[in-house]
Amino acid sequence: MSSTLEDVRETAAHDTVGEGHAGFTDMAKSTRADWEVIGAHFKQLAAGLPDRVLGELGKLAGDYGGMRIDRLQHSLQTATRAHRDGRDEEYVVCALLHDMGDLLGTYNHPDIAAAVLKPFVSEQNHWIVEKHGIFQGYYFFHHIGLDRNMREQFRGHPWFAATAEFCEKYDSPAFDPEAEIMPLSAFEPMVRRLFAAPRNSIYLDAMREKA
Secondary structure (H helix, E strand, O other): OOOOHHHHHHHHHHOOHHHOOOOOOOHHHOOHHHHHHHHHHHHHHHHOHHHHHHHHHHOOOOOOOOOOOOHHHHHHHHHHHHHHOOOOHHHHHHHHHOOOOOOOOOOOHHHHHHHHHHHHOOHHHHHHHHHHHHHHHHHOHHHOOOOOOHHHHHOOOOOHHHHHHHHHHHHOOOOOOOOOOOOHHHHHHHHHHHHOOOOOOOOHHHHHHHO
16 A cells, blocks of 8 residues: 555654654644653743743833833832732732733733733732733823723722722832832742742643653
């Protein structure tokens, strides 16, 4: 029986599995052995997540956007305020990363940060990060032709008050060049601890099985 060119390619590709690559060219034809290889690479990728997050945050340095401090300083000052106020580590990291999507998510930056944080934080903290853009608008939307009360659509939500508090106490006042700004190095261990312990992901069961 003659083999099709596709079959030959697929067989040849599977011969490379032991060399660190999965053999399939069509995921529908993948094997458990393929996913053993991919799983090993996934662990390496996941282990590097804190470095990539910190790297993205660092890219905010030097971008002032017309404000008196740059976006990284704003992020650090927001986290500093939360930390000095006695907030727990997860909350402080959320405060640090709440604007990490500014450069890529120009029109939806809260969604970027919320998506990155979602597997690692509580539903409440995720909601705060995801909705902070609308809640922060209370302090300036009326200056740019938008409704400052846009947040009222969420009135009655269990985390409305917590999100309003985040903006009022930590985000809104964190543009002060004279205020304390802790260095990124002070928060780096917190970031690493948070991203070492995912808890909300469809892949967790598979990860535990391989552990």
